[in-house]
Amino acid sequence: MLNRAVLISTFLIFLCWTSAANAxxxxxxxxxxxxxxxxxxxxxxxxxGWMIWRWPYDTLLSSDPRTGKVSPWLAExxxxxxxxxYKFWLRRGVRFADGTPFTTAAVKYSMERILDPKLKGRQLAYWADFERFEIIDEYAFIAHLKSPDNGxxxxLSERFLIISPKVxxxxATAPARESFGSGPYVLKSWTKSIRMVFEANPxxxxxxxxxxxPKTxxxxxxxxxxxxxxxxxxxxVDAIMRVAAQEVPEIKRNPQxxxxxxxGLRIFYLSFANRFGGPFxxxxxxxxxxxxxDADSIIKTIVGGLGTPIGQLYHPWAYSGHNPGKKWHGYDPAKAKALMKESSHPNGFKASLITTTGTYPFDRASGEAVAGMLKQIGIETSVQAVPFPMYRKLFTAYQTDRKDPAMFFRGWGQTMDAAYVWRGTSSCAGIWSVSCFxxxxxxxxxxxxxxxPKEQQAAFEKLTDMMKERAVHKVFFQMVDAWGYRKNLELSPRPDxxxxxxxxRMK
Known part of the structure; x- marks a missing residue:
């Protein structure tokens, strides 16, 4: 009887745990x-992409965007x-949604896939300092780097998503439309540009x-x-991102x-296409x-105050590089006109300003405001406000062979990686760069x-000074993020x- 009672108690505890685990x-x-x-x-x-990929795919580590603190995830x-x-020890007992056990083989395969030139991926610059993974056993490995890398x-917490080797x-086209991860959700259906449905991974x-x-x-x-x-x-809908300043009062008035x-992490700036010469x-x-x-005017009138002036592209939470005392070039129309007269195009020229439309509440209007300001110094600017897929195509064209004068209204965010700020936004091979220095x-x-750390901070600060001196970009502001959501959710907006x-938390 005693053994039976113990067995029943154990079973009930298991049921309670299972219920709580899958509630x-x-x-x-x-x-x-x-x-x-x-x-x-x-x-x-x-x-x-970086937001949605995390739903079905796990990373080795997790990080708090408010503090930068790194914590365990798939690596314990x-x-x-x-x-x-760096040596890592993996969490045991993890399986991909397809049933494949998660081991160091999956870690090694995922990095090899990212770096595979046949894949023609656009994430190589993230791993410029990576050398190799040395596998110790199924649950331990050593990461070897080409040079010290404090980021x-x-x-690993933001940009290294682990995929099942069964992929x-x-x-070949399956990964573009399906999910092959070990993460909290599994992609069940996708009607492009309309609707995606994810189910909790049991x-x-x-x-x-x-x-x-949420289950779904x-x-x-x-x-x-x-x-x-x-x-x-x-x-x-229950939640929306990037609420415009003028829409906040209406949402707050609704009792639901x-x-x-x-x-927010995102910093907005104007990028000048000069990789192949031209006026810029x-x-x-x-x-x-x-x-x-006049960046301050854009913040006050178009962004509605949901922006903070900033004098660099290094976010306050980056592991290095940020200095709150840095300031970018201010508004000085007289100096602007004088510089144009001294330039290679004293009589001005025509240029395109390419921006997304609807990706941010203020993208089109900001582009139009900038065009009006540039007209005052002889740069006749036509604004092309396009959906993000077309924006990416145009950006790629100016990275590869297009040479007519152009500028891009850009937002750089979702990373606290100091080394990648320049690599991503400004380098000769940057994924979001149309310049070359x-x-x-x-x-x-x-x-x-x-x-x-102190020497590295000084070096990145010097890079900011050189970026400003050579006007690599026009830096505008750091975004303040506003999320709208219904009160049936318990949601704490993230700054990334x-x-x-x-x-x-579903109530």
Whole structure:
């Protein structure tokens, strides 16, 4: 009888634990301005992509964007063996949604896939300092770097998504449309540019840590900000991102909805296409454009105050590089006109300003405002406000062979990686760069390879000074993020523009 009682008690405890571990419930519908270009987590790089890929794919580590602190995820612990070596121990008992055990083989395969030139992926620059993984056994490995990299752990938490090795047996196009991860959700259906449906992964290792998360997450693509707000107010969706300043009061007046505001990671700037020469290869023209643009006016009138002036591209939470005392070129129309007269095009020229439309509440209007300001110094600017997929195509064209004068209204965010700021936005091979300054490329790599924090900080600050002196970009502001959501959710907006459904608590 005693043994039977013990058996029954044990069984009941197991049932209670299982119930708590899989107590996800309900449906959360999220409206975003875009859906991913692809579901392959190793091919491209975009804000929406990095958010959505995390739903079905796990990373080795996790990081808090508010503090920069790195914590365990698929890797339970790690140790820095030296300036260029880190040892990791993996979580045991994890399986991919397809049933494949998670081991060091999957870690090694995922990195090899990212670096495979045949894949033609756009994430190679993230891993410029990576050398190899040394496999110790199924659950331990050593990462070897080419040079010291203080951002390596942070990058593993943001940019290294682990894919099942079984993807090798799937059709070549499958990763673009399906999910092959071990993460909290599994992609069930996708109608491009309309709707994606994710279901909670019942075998996810973290189920017991997030018991009240949504069972189903529906992603609806709604490009216009006002339409997203209407959908929220009538209950068609439960959460929306990038609420415009003028829309905040309306959402707050509704007893069923609220707004969460948080300082964001994204920094907005104007990028000058000069990789192949042209007017914007002239430093005086870039400086003239900097002085001609009134960034403070854009923040107050168009952004509605949901922006903070900033004098650099290094975010306050980057592991190195940020200095709150830095200031960028201000508004000085007289100086702008004088510089244009001294430039290679004293009589002005025509140029395109390319911006997204609907990706941010203020993107088109900001581009139009900048065009009006540049006209005052003789740069006749035509604004092309296009959906994000076309924006990416145009950007790629100016990276490869297009040479007519152009500028891009850009937002750089979702990373606290100091080394990648220059690599991504400004380098000769940057994924989001249409410029080329080889000497500054060299300086950035030198700074990235410094192990001593104080020396590294000084080196990145010097790079900011050189960027300003040569007017590589026109820096505008740091975004303040506003999320709208219904009160049936318990949601704490993140400053990195991510929405992780497992962090949502369904009431």
């Amino acid at each position: 996800y419930k309900g449906t959360a519908t999220v409206a975003l301005p875009d859906d991913p270009l692809s579901m392959d987590p190793h091919i491209t790089s975009s804000t929406i 612990r790690w140790e820095k063996l030296g300036p260029k070596q 390596f752990l942070r990058r 090798k047996d799937a059709p 075998t996810w290792w973290g189920n017991s840590l997030y018991p009240d998360r 997450v529906v992603l609806r693509t709604i490009k216009e900000s006002t339409t997203r707000v209407k959908a929220l107010l009538v209950g068609e 909805t609220t707004v969460g505001v948080v300082p 290869a002239d430093e005086k023209i870039r400086l003239a454009a900097n002085y001609a643009i 080889k000497d500054l490329d060299d300086w950035n790599e030198k700074a990235a390879g410094i192990d001593a 523009e991510n929405l992780f459904p497992w962090e949502i």
